[in-house]
Amino acid sequence: MKNNLIAAIIASGLNLASANASAAVVRSDFSLGAEGWGTGRIIFSGFLPAVDGAFTGPVDHDPVGGTLRTGDLYPWTTFRSSAAYGGDKSAFFGGSISYDLQDSQNDGDPFPNVAILGEAGRMIFIPTAPPATGGFTRYEFALDSSAGWRTNNPFALLATDAYIQAVLANVQGIWINADWKTGDDQGNDDARLDNVCLRDSRTSCTTGLIPEPASLALFGLALGLLGLPRKDSRPTDRRQP
Protein backbone atom coordinates (compact mmCIF):
# COMPACT_ATOMS: atom_id res chain seq x y z
CA MET A 1 0.00 0.00 0.00
CA LYS A 2 2.74 2.44 1.00
CA ASN A 3 4.79 1.61 -2.10
CA ASN A 4 1.77 2.39 -4.31
CA LEU A 5 1.37 5.73 -2.55
CA ILE A 6 5.07 6.54 -3.02
CA ALA A 7 4.92 5.54 -6.68
CA ALA A 8 1.85 7.75 -7.19
CA ILE A 9 3.52 10.72 -5.52
CA ILE A 10 6.67 10.35 -7.59
CA ALA A 11 4.70 9.85 -10.81
CA SER A 12 2.62 12.97 -10.21
CA GLY A 13 5.75 14.93 -9.41
CA LEU A 14 7.47 13.75 -12.58
CA ASN A 15 4.42 14.55 -14.72
CA LEU A 16 4.30 18.03 -13.22
CA ALA A 17 8.01 18.55 -13.84
CA SER A 18 7.92 17.34 -17.46
CA ALA A 19 4.81 19.41 -18.25
CA ASN A 20 6.55 22.49 -16.86
CA ALA A 21 9.77 21.80 -18.72
CA SER A 22 8.06 21.36 -22.09
CA ALA A 23 6.14 24.63 -21.89
CA ALA A 24 8.60 26.68 -19.91
CA VAL A 25 10.81 28.59 -22.33
CA VAL A 26 11.36 29.50 -26.00
CA ARG A 27 14.71 31.10 -26.80
CA SER A 28 16.56 32.46 -29.83
CA ASP A 29 20.22 33.52 -29.56
CA PHE A 30 20.93 33.58 -33.34
CA SER A 31 24.36 32.01 -32.88
CA LEU A 32 24.13 29.91 -36.04
CA GLY A 33 21.34 31.49 -38.09
CA ALA A 34 18.03 33.32 -38.14
CA GLU A 35 16.30 30.35 -36.42
CA GLY A 36 13.15 30.79 -38.50
CA TRP A 37 12.75 34.50 -37.79
CA GLY A 38 11.99 37.04 -40.52
CA THR A 39 10.89 40.63 -40.98
CA GLY A 40 7.34 41.84 -40.52
CA ARG A 41 5.20 44.86 -41.22
CA ILE A 42 3.03 47.11 -39.10
CA ILE A 43 0.37 49.30 -40.66
CA PHE A 44 -1.72 52.00 -39.07
CA SER A 45 -5.35 51.20 -38.49
CA GLY A 46 -6.80 54.60 -37.65
CA PHE A 47 -4.37 55.93 -35.07
CA LEU A 48 -3.39 52.49 -33.86
CA PRO A 49 -0.77 50.03 -35.06
CA ALA A 50 -1.89 46.76 -36.60
CA VAL A 51 0.54 43.99 -37.52
CA ASP A 52 0.28 42.23 -40.89
CA GLY A 53 -0.28 38.70 -39.67
CA ALA A 54 -0.04 37.11 -43.13
CA PHE A 55 3.37 38.53 -44.04
CA THR A 56 6.93 37.37 -43.31
CA GLY A 57 9.88 38.83 -45.26
CA PRO A 58 13.61 38.04 -45.40
CA VAL A 59 15.99 38.99 -42.60
CA ASP A 60 19.78 39.17 -42.41
CA HIS A 61 21.87 37.15 -39.99
CA ASP A 62 25.14 38.58 -38.70
CA PRO A 63 27.35 35.51 -38.09
CA VAL A 64 30.07 37.55 -36.39
CA GLY A 65 27.82 39.19 -33.81
CA GLY A 66 25.42 36.25 -33.70
CA THR A 67 22.44 38.59 -34.15
CA LEU A 68 19.55 39.25 -36.48
CA ARG A 69 19.88 42.36 -38.59
CA THR A 70 17.62 44.34 -40.93
CA GLY A 71 17.63 47.64 -42.74
CA ASP A 72 14.42 49.56 -43.37
CA LEU A 73 12.45 47.49 -45.88
CA TYR A 74 8.85 48.66 -45.49
CA PRO A 75 6.92 51.74 -44.33
CA TRP A 76 7.10 50.20 -40.85
CA THR A 77 9.64 47.40 -40.52
CA THR A 78 9.82 44.91 -37.66
CA PHE A 79 11.45 41.64 -36.79
CA ARG A 80 8.94 38.80 -36.84
CA SER A 81 9.11 35.70 -34.66
CA SER A 82 9.52 32.11 -35.82
CA ALA A 83 6.73 29.55 -35.60
CA ALA A 84 8.14 28.40 -32.24
CA TYR A 85 6.60 31.50 -30.64
CA GLY A 86 3.12 30.78 -32.02
CA GLY A 87 0.22 28.59 -30.93
CA ASP A 88 -1.15 28.07 -27.45
CA LYS A 89 1.12 30.01 -25.10
CA SER A 90 -1.36 30.15 -22.19
CA ALA A 91 1.28 28.63 -19.91
CA PHE A 92 3.39 31.76 -20.37
CA PHE A 93 0.84 34.10 -18.76
CA GLY A 94 2.63 35.66 -15.77
CA GLY A 95 6.03 34.97 -17.35
CA SER A 96 7.80 37.43 -19.64
CA ILE A 97 9.14 38.29 -23.10
CA SER A 98 12.69 39.66 -23.14
CA TYR A 99 15.28 40.57 -25.78
CA ASP A 100 18.20 42.85 -26.69
CA LEU A 101 17.43 45.50 -29.32
CA GLN A 102 19.50 48.16 -31.09
CA ASP A 103 18.75 50.64 -33.88
CA SER A 104 21.34 52.94 -35.44
CA GLN A 105 18.96 55.91 -35.67
CA ASN A 106 15.71 57.19 -34.22
CA ASP A 107 13.40 60.18 -34.09
CA GLY A 108 13.54 60.35 -30.32
CA ASP A 109 9.83 59.53 -30.18
CA PRO A 110 8.16 56.58 -28.50
CA PHE A 111 6.87 53.83 -30.79
CA PRO A 112 5.45 50.37 -30.18
CA ASN A 113 8.44 48.25 -29.14
CA VAL A 114 6.82 44.81 -29.20
CA ALA A 115 3.45 43.51 -30.34
CA ILE A 116 1.83 40.11 -29.91
CA LEU A 117 -1.04 39.07 -32.17
CA GLY A 118 -3.63 36.57 -31.00
CA GLU A 119 -6.59 35.26 -32.94
CA ALA A 120 -9.62 37.29 -34.10
CA GLY A 121 -7.39 40.35 -34.62
CA ARG A 122 -6.60 40.77 -30.92
CA MET A 123 -3.24 42.46 -30.49
CA ILE A 124 -1.32 43.76 -27.49
CA PHE A 125 1.64 46.12 -27.70
CA ILE A 126 3.95 48.19 -25.51
CA PRO A 127 5.23 51.62 -26.57
CA THR A 128 8.63 52.76 -25.27
CA ALA A 129 11.33 55.34 -25.97
CA PRO A 130 13.81 54.21 -28.68
CA PRO A 131 16.53 51.64 -27.92
CA ALA A 132 20.18 52.70 -27.82
CA THR A 133 21.92 53.52 -31.13
CA GLY A 134 25.45 52.34 -30.27
CA GLY A 135 24.74 49.16 -28.30
CA PHE A 136 21.94 46.88 -27.24
CA THR A 137 19.14 47.85 -24.87
CA ARG A 138 17.75 44.98 -22.81
CA TYR A 139 13.97 44.78 -22.51
CA GLU A 140 11.81 42.51 -20.39
CA PHE A 141 8.03 42.82 -20.25
CA ALA A 142 5.86 40.73 -17.95
CA LEU A 143 3.15 38.77 -19.74
CA ASP A 144 0.36 40.17 -17.59
CA SER A 145 -1.33 43.52 -16.98
CA SER A 146 1.52 44.76 -14.72
CA ALA A 147 3.68 45.55 -17.79
CA GLY A 148 1.25 48.11 -19.26
CA TRP A 149 0.31 46.25 -22.47
CA ARG A 150 -2.16 48.16 -24.63
CA THR A 151 -4.83 46.79 -26.92
CA ASN A 152 -5.26 47.67 -30.60
CA ASN A 153 -8.96 48.11 -30.17
CA PRO A 154 -10.65 50.44 -29.73
CA PHE A 155 -8.54 53.23 -28.14
CA ALA A 156 -5.22 51.72 -27.01
CA LEU A 157 -6.81 50.87 -23.69
CA LEU A 158 -4.66 49.13 -21.11
CA ALA A 159 -4.99 45.39 -21.65
CA THR A 160 -6.57 43.45 -18.82
CA ASP A 161 -5.22 40.11 -17.63
CA ALA A 162 -8.20 38.45 -19.33
CA TYR A 163 -7.40 40.14 -22.67
CA ILE A 164 -3.72 39.13 -22.43
CA GLN A 165 -4.75 35.55 -21.64
CA ALA A 166 -7.04 35.57 -24.70
CA VAL A 167 -4.11 36.67 -26.90
CA LEU A 168 -1.76 34.05 -25.44
CA ALA A 169 -4.34 31.30 -26.02
CA ASN A 170 -3.47 31.30 -29.75
CA VAL A 171 -0.48 33.45 -30.63
CA GLN A 172 -0.02 34.25 -34.35
CA GLY A 173 3.42 35.76 -33.82
CA ILE A 174 5.53 38.39 -32.07
CA TRP A 175 6.65 41.60 -33.82
CA ILE A 176 9.62 43.64 -32.49
CA ASN A 177 10.13 47.14 -33.88
CA ALA A 178 13.13 47.61 -36.22
CA ASP A 179 12.09 51.04 -37.58
CA TRP A 180 12.58 53.87 -35.08
CA LYS A 181 13.60 56.53 -37.65
CA THR A 182 11.12 58.12 -40.04
CA GLY A 183 12.05 57.50 -43.67
CA ASP A 184 12.34 54.30 -45.65
CA ASP A 185 15.76 54.47 -47.27
CA GLN A 186 18.09 51.54 -46.78
CA GLY A 187 20.67 53.81 -45.17
CA ASN A 188 18.76 54.20 -41.95
CA ASP A 189 17.50 51.86 -39.28
CA ASP A 190 20.33 49.35 -39.05
CA ALA A 191 18.41 47.37 -36.44
CA ARG A 192 19.67 44.35 -34.53
CA LEU A 193 17.98 41.80 -32.30
CA ASP A 194 19.44 39.17 -29.98
CA ASN A 195 18.67 36.88 -27.02
CA VAL A 196 14.91 36.64 -27.36
CA CYS A 197 13.34 34.67 -24.54
CA LEU A 198 9.71 33.84 -23.88
CA ARG A 199 9.40 32.20 -20.48
CA ASP A 200 6.76 31.18 -18.00
CA SER A 201 6.71 32.39 -14.40
CA ARG A 202 8.70 29.38 -13.10
CA THR A 203 11.51 29.50 -15.62
CA SER A 204 14.73 31.48 -15.85
CA CYS A 205 16.00 32.38 -19.34
CA THR A 206 19.58 31.59 -18.30
CA THR A 207 19.36 28.62 -15.96
CA GLY A 208 16.18 26.84 -17.10
CA LEU A 209 13.46 25.46 -14.93
CA ILE A 210 13.18 26.77 -11.38
CA PRO A 211 11.68 23.96 -9.24
CA GLU A 212 8.42 24.92 -7.62
CA PRO A 213 8.33 24.81 -3.81
CA ALA A 214 5.30 22.51 -4.06
CA SER A 215 7.17 20.10 -6.35
CA LEU A 216 10.18 20.12 -4.06
CA ALA A 217 7.98 19.36 -1.06
CA LEU A 218 6.34 16.52 -2.98
CA PHE A 219 9.70 15.03 -3.95
CA GLY A 220 10.99 15.51 -0.43
CA LEU A 221 7.99 13.66 0.94
CA ALA A 222 8.43 10.82 -1.55
CA LEU A 223 12.15 10.55 -0.93
CA GLY A 224 11.55 10.71 2.82
CA LEU A 225 9.10 7.83 2.61
CA LEU A 226 11.54 5.83 0.47
CA GLY A 227 14.33 6.57 2.90
CA LEU A 228 12.49 5.42 6.03
CA PRO A 229 13.12 1.66 5.74
CA ARG A 230 16.83 2.21 5.10
CA LYS A 231 17.41 4.59 7.93
CA ASP A 232 17.87 2.01 10.64
CA SER A 233 20.25 -0.11 8.55
CA ARG A 234 22.64 2.81 7.89
CA PRO A 235 25.81 2.51 9.97
CA THR A 236 25.81 5.10 12.74
CA ASP A 237 29.43 6.10 12.19
CA ARG A 238 28.72 7.21 8.58
CA ARG A 239 26.03 9.71 9.52
CA GLN A 240 26.90 13.29 8.82
CA PRO A 241 26.16 16.00 11.34
Ligand SMILES: [Ca+2]
Ligand atom coordinates in the same frame (compact mmCIF):
# COMPACT_ATOMS: atom_id res chain seq x y z
CA1 LIG B 1 23.46 36.12 -30.15
Ligand SMILES: [Ca+2]
Ligand atom coordinates in the same frame (compact mmCIF):
# COMPACT_ATOMS: atom_id res chain seq x y z
CA1 LIG C 1 10.30 52.42 -42.77
Ligand SMILES: [Ca+2]
Ligand atom coordinates in the same frame (compact mmCIF):
# COMPACT_ATOMS: atom_id res chain seq x y z
CA1 LIG D 1 12.88 54.21 -41.07
